Amino acid sequence: MALDAEKIRADFPLLQTQKIVYFDSACTTLKPRAVIDAERKYYEEMSGCAGRSAHTLAKRTDEAFVGAREKIAKFVGAKADEVIFTKNTTEALNLVIRSFDYSQRKKIVTTQLEHHSALLPIMEQQRRGVAKMELLKTNSDGTFDESSIVSTIDRSTALVVVHHTTNTTGMRSPLERIIKIAHENGAAVLVDGAQGVPHSKVDFRKLGADFLAFSGHKMLGPTGIGCLVGKTEALEKLDTYIVGGETIETVKLNEVKWKKAPKRFEAGIQNYAGAIGLGAACDYLSKIGMQNVEEHEKKMGKKLIEAIQSISGSTIYGTSDSTKRSSLCSFNLNKVPHHQVALMCDSLSKIALRSGTFCAQPAMESLGAPNGAVRASLYLYNTEKEIETFRETLGKIAKLG
Amino acid sequence: MVLCIIALPVFLFLSLFSAKYRPLARRAIDCVFKKVTLRKCETGLDDELKAASIAGIMKLHAPSATFVNKHFEAFSLIFTILMILSFVFTAQGIYNFAVYGNCNGPEGGFCIYNGLQNxxxxxxxxxxxxxxxxxxxxxxxxxxxxxxxxxxxxxxxxxxxxxxxxxxxxxxxxxxxxxxxxxxxxxxxxxxxxxxxxxxxxxxxxxxxxxxxxxxxxxxxxxxxxxxxxxxxxxxxxxxxxxxxxxxxxxxxxxxxxxxxxxxxxxxxxxxxxxxxxxxxxxxxxxxxxxxxx
Known part of the structure; x- marks a missing residue:
């Protein structure tokens, strides 16, 4: 059954209290009441430490925390002990890139299209002399150079870090092919799923990647919670990252026995409320059905591209084929600076957009917008009526040039 | 963009009374400093001010917004010059008021600061x-x-x-x-x-x-x-x-x-x-x- 966006909007308190057109879901999404209630429930009814104290509140917290991990694991097609809670995608990416074993192979393959959260830890490892970065060739329309995948990923490659969907164009990478070639060469694959997991059905097992990172707040969940999903054997090969309480079995001054993943990577008191909230977000999305979410976004994405293309002097970055991208579009208007476009959309019609280089300066440079662009990113609560408002507003602003 | 030069004294004054204007004042200071040293303002304040101004005009009269947008730098410059002139006259008035007891100096006449005198x-x-x-x-x-x-x-x-x-x-x-x-x-x-x-x-x-x-x-x-x-x-x-x-x-x-x-x-x-x-x-x-x- 097709998704009813108007009905869904009733679940989002912010859309009920404020007359806004929220087109900034790639940055962070709005939160449904179910998520807000789940997080509040932790503070009102639990507020304990999971897996430590033995009192009722602690047990209640532990149950909810374990339950959240199971829900999230199920949502992405993984086992519960393959899910590590992090602050966000950034921390998950850093965890893998910094803890990976580069003693035998030093090459990390990535692309210019990655978010800074993936690029910077790789660049840091290169600066430290720990690893060496090499880029897959990408074209100015955001597509991949197929031949470069084969020529770049070789037996010296330790890790391939690549996006599922970019935050600049909404286009997907040829993940299946990259994973296949990486594995043929004995390299591990870390997938940045920040813009993929929230918008399409991602099955970790079927995908075959070794690691998958994503954030809660980009998929209706709370801020401050994210996940690293990793195959058990891949997680066990990672070195420790942040260590402390709950990461160990025993500690002597001359010997530490570490717990297995995911506990080995979850030091200190966790963001229980966030994890429970993310579990509620997974429930919410599962109930709607990710297939329906994806279909709705495809439909909205097509309308969005058509709306922007109808404005004279607009330039869309990445392919203009809406079937090859999510409901996200970066663009510029001729002679009207991107910040001004975004600010004026907000002033004139309360349309929330993002402008700038989206924490992906090398990506924007390769796409031909080194100084930045405007980004409209939609989600399951957006409607055609909102796109029409956006088109009309954009039309007025375009006349300024 | 010279708009930050106008924004600076305004936000500095407002920040005396409300902390929420202090980050704006800091951004304006940074922007003016960059401008004076012939660099690009990177705080985005100038863009925000321009967008807010143009959007405000557009709500009233779209063709005027287009005109102002096209000549925004010129308008900014004119307003900056007017502001500097008004500062000069204000400073002169304050000096005259302090020295002669009247903002017009020894000639006297109506002075807006007279209300300040008790x-x-x-x-x-x-x-x-x-x-x-x-x-x-x-x-x-x-x-x-x-x-x-x-x-x-x-x-x-x-x-x-x-x-x-x-x-x-x-x-x-x-x-x-x-x-x-x-x-x-x-x-x-x-x-x-x-x-x-x-x-x-x-x-x-x-x-x-x-x-x-x-x-x-x-x-x-x-x-x-x-x-x-x-x-x-x-x-x-x-x-x-x-x-x-x-x-x-x-x-x-x-x-x-x-x-x-x-x-x-x-x-x-x-x-x-x-x-x-x-x-x-x-x-x-x-x-x-x-x-x-x-």
């Missing part, structure tokens, strides 16, 4: 020299510093006459001429009125001066002489030609300045000052209060 700080004059009326032995002494060419002194005149009529023997009234240089022929009118006083036609002449203020403003000496001739003021022509009372006027003017007079009319009721157009009513209330408590 009449309570005015010093009562030490002498009763001036043009007098009423009972010299009365317990209540009313002194007026006034200018015959001043519209506010003129506006208070009905109140002065009523006061003299109502309280007659109970009040001793002293008028000290305080000609304001920016008012046309104020000094000449003060000298002429003193000549009329010598010719024992002071009050009719005073009434005629206020009644024909615009005539005096326009014609000067001709008007002053004409009024005197119509009233048959004896000895007026020679008195006026010799400027016989110029030194007297200079003396009352100096006395007024020493008292801190910053506007006319200024009344003192037994030393208590009242300034401005409404001062005569306050004077009346003060007299009633003094009579009631006597």
């Amino acid at each position: 009449p309570a700080f005015l010093k009562a004059p030490g002498s009763l020299d001036g043009i007098t009326a009423g009972n010299a032995t009365a317990k209540i002494v009313v002194i007026e510093f006034g200018c015959y060419s001043c519209p506010y002194t003129k506006a208070a005149e009905d109140g002065v006459l009523k006061m003299l009529n109502d309280y007659n023997d109970q009040v001793y009234f002293v008028f000290k001429p305080f000609p304001i240089p920016t008012h046309p022929y104020s000094m000449e009118a003060a000298i002429a009125a003193s000549c009329a006083n010598e010719g024992e036609k002071y009050w009719p002449y005073r009434e005629a001066l206020f009644g024909n203020q615009s005539y005096v403003h326009d014609k000067g000496d001709v008007a002053l002489l004409d009024i005197a001739h119509q009233l048959n003021v004896s000895g007026f022509d020679s008195c006026y030609a010799q400027k016989k009372f110029a030194s007297f006027i200079a003396q009352t003017q100096k006395e007024g300045q020493d008292c801190g007079i910053y506007g006319t009319p200024t009344f003192f009721v037994n030393g208590k000052p009242f300034v401005g157009q409404n001062a005569v009513n306050q004077t009346d209330a003060e007299i009633q209060k003094l009579l009631g408590s006597a």
Whole structure:
């Protein structure tokens, strides 16, 4: 059954209290009441430490925390002990890139299209002399150079870090092919799923990647919670990252026995409320059905591209084929600076957009917008009526040039 | 973009009263600094201000928004120049106010800062020299510093006459001429009125001066002489030609300045000052209060 966006909007308190057109879901999404209630429930009814104290509140917290991990694991097609809670995608990416074993192979393959959260830890490892970065060739329309995948990923490659969907164009990478070639060469694959997991059905097992990172707040969940999903054997090969309480079995001054993943990577008191909230977000999305979410976004994405293309002097970055991208579009208007476009959309019609280089300066440079662009990113609560408002507003602003 | 230069003093001023403007002030400082050192403003404040301005105009009139957007730098520059000029004039006014007690400097005239002066700080004059009326032995002494060419002194005149009529023997009234240089022929009118006083036609002449203020403003000496001739003021022509009372006027003017007079009319009721157009009513209330408590 097709998704009813108007009905869904009733679940989002912010859309009920404020007359806004929220087109900034790639940055962070709005939160449904179910998520807000789940997080509040932790503070009102639990507020304990999971897996430590033995009192009722602690047990209640532990149950909810374990339950959240199971829900999230199920949502992405993984086992519960393959899910590590992090602050966000950034921390998950850093965890893998910094803890990976580069003693035998030093090459990390990535692309210019990655978010800074993936690029910077790789660049840091290169600066430290720990690893060496090499880029897959990408074209100015955001597509991949197929031949470069084969020529770049070789037996010296330790890790391939690549996006599922970019935050600049909404286009997907040829993940299946990259994973296949990486594995043929004995390299591990870390997938940045920040813009993929929230918008399409991602099955970790079927995908075959070794690691998958994503954030809660980009998929209706709370801020401050994210996940690293990793195959058990891949997680066990990672070195420790942040260590402390709950990461160990025993500690002597001359010997530490570490717990297995995911506990080995979850030091200190966790963001229980966030994890429970993310579990509620997974429930919410599962109930709607990710297939329906994806279909709705495809439909909205097509309308969005058509709306922007109808404005004279607009330039869309990445392919203009809406079937090859999510409901996200970066663009510029001729002679009207991107910040001004975004600010004026907000002033004139309360349309929330993002402008700038989206924490992906090398990506924007390769796409031909080194100084930045405007980004409209939609989600399951957006409607055609909102796109029409956006088109009309954009039309007025375009006349300024 | 020069818009940040305008934003800087505005946000600095607002940040004195509210912390929420301090980040904006900091961004404006950074932007101005970058601009002065010929670099690009990277705080985005200029873009935000431009977008907000253009969006505001667009809501009212879209073609105007297009025009302003196209010439935004020019508009910004014009407003910046106007702002700098206004700062210069304000600073000059403050300097004059501090040094001369009037923002127009030694010439005097209307000054917006006069409201900043507290009449309570005015010093009562030490002498009763001036043009007098009423009972010299009365317990209540009313002194007026006034200018015959001043519209506010003129506006208070009905109140002065009523006061003299109502309280007659109970009040001793002293008028000290305080000609304001920016008012046309104020000094000449003060000298002429003193000549009329010598010719024992002071009050009719005073009434005629206020009644024909615009005539005096326009014609000067001709008007002053004409009024005197119509009233048959004896000895007026020679008195006026010799400027016989110029030194007297200079003396009352100096006395007024020493008292801190910053506007006319200024009344003192037994030393208590009242300034401005409404001062005569306050004077009346003060007299009633003094009579009631006597």
